[in-house]
Amino acid sequence: MQRLKQKIENEGVVVSESVLKVDGFLNHQIDPIMMQEIGEEFTSRFANEGVTKIVTLESSGIAPAVMAGLSLGVPVVFARKSKSLTLTDHLYSADVYSFTKQESNQISVSTDYLSKDDIVLLIDDFLANGQAVLGMVSMLEQAGSALAGIGIVIEKGFQDGGAILRSRGIQVESLAIVDSLANGEVTFRDEKAS
Ligand code: G4P
Ligand code: NA
Ligand code: NA
Numbered sequence: 424m425q426r427l428k429q430k431i432e433n434e435g436v437v438v439s440e441s442v443l444k445v446d447g448f449l450n451h452q453i454d455p456i457m458m459q460e461i462g463e464e465f466t467s468r469f470a471n472e473g474v475t476k477i478v479t480l481e482s483s484g485i486a487p488a489v490m491a492g493l494s495l496g497v498p499v500v501f502a503r504k505s506k507s508l509t510l511t512d513h514l515y516s517a518d519v520y521s522f523t524k525q526e527s528n529q530i531s532v533s534t535d536y537l538s539k540d541d542i543v544l545l546i547d548d549f550l551a552n553g554q555a556v557l558g559m560v561s562m563l564e565q566a567g568s569a570l571a572g573i574g575i576v577i578e579k580g581f582q583d584g585g586a587i588l589r590s591r592g593i594q595v596e597s598l599a600i601v602d603s604l605a606n607g608e609v610t611f612r613d614e615k616a617s
Contacts, residue, residue: 424460424461424464424598424599426457427457427460427461427576427577427598427599428599430454430457431443431445431599431601431609432609434447435609437607437608439604440604440605441579441581441582441604442523442604443577443579443601443604443609445577449483449486449548449576449577455486458487458490459490459493459494461487461490461576461598462487462490462492462493462494463490463494464598465487465491465495465546465574465598466491466494466495468572468574468596469495469594469596472542472544472571472572473542473571474495474543475541475542475543476498476499476500476536476537476541476568477497477498477499477500477543477545477546478499478501478502478532478537478543478546478559478562478563479499479500479501479502479545479546479547480501480502480547480555480558480559481501481502481503481504483547483548484501484547484548485499485501487546487548487574487576488501488546491544491546495544498536500532500537502530502531502558502559502562503530504528504529504530505528505529505530513533513534513535514531514532514533514534515531515532515533515534515537515562515565515566516529516530516532516562517529517530517531517559517561517562519554519555520554521554522551522552522554523551530558530562531562532562532566534566537562537563537566538567539566539567539568540568541563541566541568541569542568542569542570542571543563543568543569543570543571544571544572544573544574545559545560545563545570545572545573546573546574546575547574547575547576548575548576548577549576549578549579550573550575550577550582550584550585550595550597551579551582551584552582552583552584553584554584556573556584556588557588560593570593571594572594572595572596573588573593573594573596574596574597574598575596575597575598576597576598576599577597577601578595578597578600578601579604580600580601580612581602581604585597585600599611600612
């Protein structure tokens with residue numbers, strides 16, 4: 424998605440060889456016009472999958488997920504994060520390990536909002552090692568929901584998540600794939616889609 428790549432080039436900050444800061448339009452301040460285009464792009468890439476619901480993870484996944492939900496005309500569920508959930512009744516849940524933070528967090532969704540009748544599009548802002556998305560996939564399995572595919576705003580192509588998910592045969596559509604952050608520069612993968 425050209426406009427997104429331009430935005431990353433103009434406003435993204437390369438924090439290190441592995442971290443790209445995009446607080447100006449995705450992770451702190453949100454650009455609603457671009458987010459609407461992102462939602463429409465996800466819709467066009469998953470238009471024929473019979474999606475009934477979008478699932479994302481709080482907090483930064485919510486904006487692109489809501490825009491995709493608006494465009495597809497389906498509800499959006501965000502998984503909640505919590506460190507110590509004692510009550511797991513009426514919840515689908517999964518442990519998600521963060522390599523960056525070196526800690527595990529439990530994520531959960533109420534059993535009220537996912538069922539075996541759902542065909543789910545998973546959306547997230549970043550794809551790095553894929554642990555958050557794999558946690559969401561596990562919750563869909565618990566619910567018996569079908570997975571239509573995964574929509575990612577920015578994939579870090581030099582980390583493992585994309586390969587892990589695609590090797591499972593999952594359709595992963597990333598709107599920008601960053602292949603390198605070396606020398607303070609963002610290098611995108613050439614192809615226009617996944
Ligand atoms: P990691 O262990 O492979 O680094 O990834 P993890 O999935 O644990 O990511 C931790 C948080 O950092 C996630 O947000 C994820 O979206 C975000 N993230 C990972 N890599 C980058 C990056 O290069 N740039 C930016 N801006 N974010 C990155 P989170 O903690 O769930 O926060 P939230 O923003 O969704 O609230
Ligand atoms: Na984040
Ligand atoms: Na995220």
